Amino acid sequence: MTEIFGELDHPARLLMGPGPINVHPRVLRAMSVQLLGQFDPEFTTYMNQTMALYRQVFDTANHWTFLIDGTSRAAIEAALVSVLAPGDDVVILNAGRFGLLLSEIADRCGARLHLVEGAWGTVIDPNRVEEVVKHVRPRLVACVHGDTSTTMAQPIAALGEICRRYDALLYVDATATLSGMAAPADAWGADIVTAGLQKCLGGPSGSAPITISDRGAEHIFSRRHVERGLAVTSDAGAGRRIGSNYFDLAMVMDYWSERRLNHHTESAPMLFAARECARVVLEQGLQARFADHALAGKAVTAAAQAMGLEVFGDLSHKMTNVTAIHIPRGVDGDRVRARMCTDFEIEIGTAFGQLAGKVWRIGAMGVNARKHAVLTTFAALEAVLRGEGYSFTAGAGVDAALAVYQEDAA
């Protein structure tokens, strides 16, 4: 018996978690545009434009700046598997769930892991990284810029210097920060930076921007092995073949090059979405966008503190776009999130691992790094917490957030 269910018809939620967040209306419209064949000159022009747009978003001169057809995790794996051959040494900064993810993926690449560990809610001292790098002389140093599991933003520039000094490549996962906080690939001295659309870029999950330095690309191309059936002449690099086909960046770069060597079939709606995300961001300007996210983060922090709630982690290194708030004693964190959703159609985030059940995570990013979204969220949170018997001065949260915005406008 055929069962086809109904049309898409769901509540309009305000997504104030750590991502995904609401998609900018222009990006939604871009995805509904009829597509083109993947080698159509009109389409390859869009591909080239997208490369140019993301060079600006990543603040880089890197030629190799393009998209991975998958979620942000796909780009992380593409970066790691294309650089790391079995037995290669990699130094990984691990102070949160997404640092752990890097180690998990690098481990599956067969790399030898050297972890520099930090407590959740802190960042890692670059001097500690240098000690390890000096000793190990790794192929790659890998770290997360903004780890949403802990809300910490790791300082990166010092790592770039260390990597240059010891001739290591530097990979940075900027999924949760790109276009929300400064993430300048070149100024960092990063060789590969990856992201996703579903955080500060204000798009959906499913396409992952990546940028690669010339020296990063040189290493990856040294491992190039063109697919049988495509290679006209012998085109194999000297290096060890990359362990994945889909994530073989040498082949993906050939596809994004003027050679247009067939690889996957680029997802046109996701390319259209990524292109429009970048256009929205660059029309506003990166600096203005960073300021919006900083202001929203400041307002969220002020509102929480004014309600007597404790903000998690080292505030001097907190990401601007995500804030973790301790669930007060005696309050059922899941019930609060459920009531936020059922009574106000607002989603706030839960937490992973050692923070599960201990904090909520409130994101204000992309199209939601705005005054009304922050104020509405705290108006709702106040009502729900009152209902749960948590004691605080009614109105204090909203007023504190509003004051942050008023001060900024003054």
Place this chain on the structure above:
Amino acid sequence: MTEIFGELDHPARLLMGPGPINVHPRVLRAMSVQLLGQFDPEFTTYMNQTMALYRQVFDTANHWTFLIDGTSRAAIEAALVSVLAPGDDVVILNAGRFGLLLSEIADRCGARLHLVEGAWGTVIDPNRVEEVVKHVRPRLVACVHGDTSTTMAQPIAALGEICRRYDALLYVDATATLSGMAAPADAWGADIVTAGLQKCLGGPSGSAPITISDRGAEHIFSRRHVERGLAVTSDAGAGRRIGSNYFDLAMVMDYWSERRLNHHTESAPMLFAARECARVVLEQGLQARFADHALAGKAVTAAAQAMGLEVFGDLSHKMTNVTAIHIPRGVDGDRVRARMCTDFEIEIGTAFGQLAGKVWRIGAMGVNARKHAVLTTFAALEAVLRGEGYSFTAGAGVDAALAVYQEDAA
């Protein structure tokens, strides 16, 4: 200097190549719907509905029927890397570019390859496969159902029987046929079947449906290793860990299960697209849809032959939805494609490998498996070939195609 380019604004092409093809308008609209958080009950309900819809599309009772967040090639790699550990034996049917792709991917999994080769334009005799399977006793037999590079549709059911007899798993790549030709996972005895949206399903590239039998899932789960930071208790399988994180089907299935273990962030627009593709297909009914594709393929073949053009390959095993036509002597195939595009806004396909420059490939699938699309394509092709000095009876192609449709309507 900021360069943001213009809005998406490109010609409306009729895409009559081997895919991607035009997206059904309902699917385009579905992608422009605002999204939800990935663990929102409204969203997980959509995920469950999508599983139920694709069970019908794959004509299977398999519980494990879901989506891979990537293009069709991503699902192929997910299937192969999740089944094959280094050193495992795999028998691969190779009679086209996409058979070669299976061997390329399986090779990167570290599997031992045993290829059963066939000439392009033919299918492979199952008896030849049985001889190899009997000798090798492989973990997996892998083949492509419809290989668009050759337009051949490999008979699968006999392979299912062989795999049962010798206790091998059977993987089938049905990217180019699902919902256009019968591709019944259970009747085939296939353990894993994967597809993409951008062919007969009438959607965009970027999401890849997959179905897995219980015995396939059992093998994959035996290799389960839950991510550190997610595993509450020790949850590792006895088998060797899967070589990819993103493509670890054990983790992806945990995400699609009621456990909802966090893995990637499902792309909501691509899920909405996949769901709507299935709804369109099932509303029409699979049999009616197969008939549409068969009729369109018959009309394309008849039109080409009436123009004195030779259709490539073993016609008794030709896919219904893609037809390869020999480029006549003295005609510049690329110029014909270019004029089809610039004068008529119609895209027809080129070819790969040994067929490059020798055939055009005309697809009539998904929303384009329709009379007007076929007739318009041949009206244009006639005009262009006249312009190129190819000699044939004017109107013969269009009339032959129309006659096929009229005969069917009679």
